Amino acid sequence: METTATILHADLDAFYASVEQLLDPSLRGKPIAVGGGVVLAASYEARAFGVRGGMPGRKARELCPQLIFVGGNFSHYQRLGDAAIKVLDDFTPVVERISIDEAFADVAGCTHLFGQPRDIATAIRHRVRAELGLPISIGVARTKHLAKIASQVAKPDGLVVVDPGTELDFLHDLPVSLMWGVGPATKSRLAEIGIQTIGELARTHSGALTRLLGPAAGEKLAALAWNRDPRKLETRRRAHSAGAQSALGQKPAVARVIVPTLLHLADRVASRLRAKARPGRTVTVRVRFADLSAVTRSITLDQPISATTMLAEIAGDLVRGVLADHPREKTISLLAISVSHLEESAELQLDLPLGLADEKRRPGSKKGLARFGADRAIDKIRERFGKQAVGYGTVALEAARSVPDEFRELAEKEL
DNA sequence: TCTGGGGTCCTAGGACCC
DNA sequence: TCTGGGGTCCTAGGACCC
Numbered sequence: 001m002e003t004t005a006t007i008l009h010a011d012l013d014a015f016y017a018s019v020e021q022l023l024d025p026s027l028r029g030k031p032i033a034v035g036g037g038v039v040l041a042a043s044y045e046a047r048a049f050g051v052r053g054g055m056p057g058r059k060a061r062e063l064c065p066q067l068i069f070v071g072g073n074f075s076h077y078q079r080l081g082d083a084a085i086k087v088l089d090d091f092t093p094v095v096e097r098i099s100i101d102e103a104f105a106d107v108a109g110c111t112h113l114f115g116q117p118r119d120i121a122t123a124i125r126h127r128v129r130a131e132l133g134l135p136i137s138i139g140v141a142r143t144k145h146l147a148k149i150a151s152q153v154a155k156p157d158g159l160v161v162v163d164p165g166t167e168l169d170f171l172h173d174l175p176v177s178l179m180w181g182v183g184p185a186t187k188s189r190l191a192e193i194g195i196q197t198i199g200e201l202a203r204t205h206s207g208a209l210t211r212l213l214g215p216a217a218g219e220k221l222a223a224l225a226w227n228r229d230p231r232k233l234e235t236r237r238r239a240h241s242a243g244a245q246s247a248l249g250q251k252p253a254v255a256r257v258i259v260p261t262l263l264h265l266a267d268r269v270a271s272r273l274r275a276k277a278r279p280g281r282t283v284t285v286r287v288r289f290a291d292l293s294a295v296t297r298s299i300t301l302d303q304p305i306s307a308t309t310m311l312a313e314i315a316g317d318l319v320r321g322v323l324a325d326h327p328r329e330k331t332i333s334l335l336a337i338s339v340s341h342l343e344e345s346a347e348l349q350l351d352l353p354l355g356l357a358d359e360k361r362r363p364g365s366k367k368g369l370a371r372f373g374a375d376r377a378i379d380k381i382r383e384r385f386g387k388q389a390v391g392y393g394t395v396a397l398e399a400a401r402s403v404p405d406e407f408r409e410l411a412e413k414e415l
Numbered sequence: 416t417c418t419g420g421g422g423t424c425c426t427a428g429g430a431c432c433c
Numbered sequence: 434t435c436t437g438g439g440g441t442c443c444t445a446g447g448a449c450c451c
Binding site for chain 1: 442443444445446447448449450451
């Protein structure tokens with residue numbers, strides 16, 4: 001069955017850094033990093049020195065003394081990322097956005113209008129460059145996995161089309177680390193049995209892979225290594241969970257630290273849930289200790305919640321449980337709250353605190369109604385005057401925050 | 416001078432039901 | 434009383450992705 005390669009994977013190159021260089025021409029051609037304490041993105045000039053995203057700013061400066069740190073024009077990132085995706089939308093409705101700077105598109109249905117997939121990809125790259133001033137790389141293949149690998153190979157600012165018939169030749173010489181689902185742990189496990197290329201992986205007996213990686217991962221990698229990728233594009237994916245976390249440095253594990261932090265995190269999460277009318281049933285907290293080891297604890301409620309103080313109290317109970325089980329840990333370095341099992345709530349009014357044994361939390365109780373009213377009031381004030389107008393203990397946390405809220409919002413998925 | 420923050424998926428054991 | 438099997442949900446942890 002000889003089909004055509006119609007799946008595109010488009011990926012803006014060094015996105016945040018490219019935007020900064022676009023906005024300030026004096027930065028072009030220079031090694032720059034977006035961020036401060038942590039490198040959020042590095043230009044290709046900086047990458048040549050080994051600077052990578054996620055790296056501590058201090059280490060980046062060691063590797064590249066002339067590195068220029070820039071503040072981050074977050075609103076422009078959102079605007080330009082959206083604009084690039086819109087270019088894809090002009091060619092086909094079958095677009096699956098992966099993140100702010102990356103998307104799949106299937107052009108099978110529009111070649112009669114715009115020509116071969118290669119021509120469409122070329123046109124997209126020209127338009128993004130001409131209209132937005134940004135470099136974008138595109139991979140074209142029959143499967144999502146191969147299109148994604150092709151765009152990685154195409155970078156920076158390139159196009160790679162993998163025609164049917166040449167797929168395995170293309171794939172099998174590449175390192176396994178380019179595959180979806182192969183991170184540091186899997187890479188080193190594969191290396192233990194002498195597998196470094198995708199071809200070597202393809203030729204490995206499936207039983208050996210299953211023993212090494214488990215049934216799901218083993219079969220998946222074996223299939224991908226032979227370019228068998230059944231995944232279709234999903235144009236409308238909704239999030240299954242929403243969370244927030246805050247790195248604290250090294251803080252004592254006491255209520256004075258924990259309570260306001262959880263309230264702030266609960267506020268971030270719960271206000272998003274309320275805004276999209278998607279309360280959730282499972283609350284998970286994560287506590288990271290001084291040595292960066294972490295513990296999670298979760299509870300699944302009978303009824304979904306999205307009230308801020310309710311969420312903060314449940315999270316507090318879970319965190320206290322964690323600390324009670326680890327009495328020797330006196331210092332915490334991170335707290336996180338996540339809500340999953342998200343439901344569709346037709347009416348926000350349904351979201352009263354239900355489902356706990358605690359008498360005070362029964363629906364219709366005065367306390368529950370009062371809290372519900374407080375959330376509504378805060379949501380309304382924010383609608384009118386902005387997020388900063390009112391909040392929970394944000395001032396106290398200001399100094400500890402290492403990543404601006406605007407950046408956090410860029411990473412949020414549509415609920 | 417030991418990496419931030421928002422997500423997804425898989426695994427494995429236990430509880431519980433049929 | 435003992436034995437077997439399958440399915441689903443919950444919890445905790447790990448790996449991975451952007």
